[in-house]
Amino acid sequence: MQMSEMYDPAPILLTGALLAAVLLTSCVTTRAYDGPRLSASERVIVRADPVVSAGLPVQVRLRQDGGNRDAIGAWLEVEAAGRVQRREQVVGGGHASGTVGFLHVGLGDATAARVRVLWPGAKPGDAALTSAWFDVTADRSYVLDQQRGLSPWPQP
Numbered sequence: 001m002q003m004s005e006m007y008d009p010a011p012i013l014l015t016g017a018l019l020a021a022v023l024l025t026s027c028v029t030t031r032a033y034d035g036p037r038l039s040a041s042e043r044v045i046v047r048a049d050p051v052v053s054a055g056l057p058v059q060v061r062l063r064q065d066g067g068n069r070d071a072i073g074a075w076l077e078v079e080a081a082g083r084v085q086r087r088e089q090v091v092g093g094g095h096a097s098g099t100v101g102f103l104h105v106g107l108g109d110a111t112a113a114r115v116r117v118l119w120p121g122a123k124p125g126d127a128a129l130t131s132a133w134f135d136v137t138a139d140r141s142y143v144l145d146q147q148r149g150l151s152p153w154p155q156p
Contacts, residue, residue, distance in 0.1 A: 055106055055107050055108040055109055055110065055138070056106075056107055056111070056138035056139040057104050057105060057106050057107060057138070057139065058078060058104075058105055058107060058113055058115070058136050058137075058138055058139075058140060058141075058142070059102035059103065059104050059105075059140070059141040059142070059153070060076055060078075060102060060103050060105075060115055060136075060141075060142050060143075060144050061101070061102045061103070061141070061142070061143045061144070061153065062074050062076065062089050062103070062117060062143075062144055062145075062146075063143055063144070063145040063146070064119060064120075064145065064146035064147070065146070065147060068120060070089065070091075070100040071089050071117070071119060071120055071146070072089055072090065072091055072100070072120065073088070073089065073090075073120035073121070074088070074089045074117050074118060074119050074120050074122075075087070075088050075089070075117065075118040075122075076088075076089065076103045076105070076115060076116075076117055076144075077115065077116050077117070077118070078105045078107075078113050078114070078115050079113060079114045079115075079133070080107045080108070080110035080112070080113035080114075081107070081108060081109065081110040083108075085105050087103040087104075087105060089103060102141060107138045110138060111137065111138045112135065112136065112137055112138060113135075113136050113138070114133040114134065114135055114136070115133070115134050115136050115142075115144065115150070116130065116131045116132065116133045116134065117130070117131045117144055117146070118130050119131070119146055131144065131146070131149075132149075134149065134150040136150070140152065140153075141153035
């Protein structure tokens with residue numbers, strides 16, 4: 001599908017009550033709206049930006065033996081197209097609990113990358129707690145285990 005087929009640049013016109021409904025349902029705020037008021041005859045043009053692809057991602061799930069099996073506190077480094085991105089493994093996303101999942105890193109135009117992990121407690125240059133670099137392919141999911149290395153995530 002071509003971008004021109006997916007994106008219609010025609011503006012959307014909103015008036016009166018419809019505009020108020022969009023503003024109220026699209027915004028989350030802790031303060032009352034104190035912006036300009038529109039009369040029923042005034043119109044607002046909302047123009048959507050075209051969808052721009054950020055490229056394909058790589059997803060990595062970290063594993064290690066022991067009590068911290070999800071490697072909370074580890075840092076994943078992803079090198080692609082001459083750029084290194086870092087993600088910290090943290091717990092979050094839950095109310096009164098937490099979840100741990102894949103670390104998701106966009107690769108831009110790159111189709112391949114290298115990944116490594118600084119395991120919990122590692123300092124920069126600490127070879128004992130830093131994994132080797134592993135080659136990965138964009139749009140794939142992997143498990144990186146401290147003892148067993150990199151393996152593809154089972155696909156359904």
